[in-house]
Amino acid sequence: MTPATLRRLSRYNAWANQRLYAACGALDPAEFAGPRPSFFGSIMATLNHALVADMIWLGRFTDRYDHGITALDQILHDAFDPLARARAELDGVIIAHFDGPMGDLEAPFSYRTMAGGAAVTPLGLTMLHMFTHTTHHRGQVHDMLSATPTAPPVLDFVYYLRENP
Known part of the structure; x- marks a missing residue:
């Protein structure tokens, strides 16, 4: 793992999130929050x-970011617009973090x-793992979009690379 790879992944992450959120933004609120057969139960919850x-x-990676999260299924935003704003803001914070020094990437990392x-x-x-985990859940949302009138966007990393050499 190299710092350059992680920096690139931080940008791909934001690119893929922007594309996915653009598609989800076309859904009416009932489609966005409605129940779906999935692990978290809806596009909104996922x-x-x-x-x-x-x-x-x-x-966990920085002492400068206090998240206040108490559960993995916590709903921070139950409407699309505030969720999309929070996602875009966090993606900027992630990019800024990975643009900075990351420390010894081979070192053991301890956390709770x-x-x-x-x-x-x-x-x-x-x-x-942070990036692959998010990719996994974008895939779940991509699949759920297939059952809506909104076409799922292309999210493949190679498409990002073609647009961002």
Whole structure:
């Protein structure tokens, strides 16, 4: 894992979120928040979870970001516009964090899990996990969009790379 790769992933993350949120913004509120067969139960709840998880990981990576999250399924925003604003703001914070010094990416990284347990994983790979976790949940939302009148956007990393060489 290199700092350059993590910087690129922070930008891809924002790009993919912008595209996904643009599609979700076309949904009426009932489609956005309505129940769907999925782990978190709706597009709104899944997007909230991805936001919550990124806030938790960023909070673990830096002492400067106090997230105040108490549960992985916490709903921070139950309407699209405030959720989209929070996502865009956090994506900017993530990019700024990864543009700065990241420390020894091979070093063990100690943190507390949401259940209160202690965990130690390699710093760089843990940072990579933050991005793959969000990608996983974007895929779930992408699938849920397929059952709506709104077409899911292309989110593949190679498309980002073609647009951002």
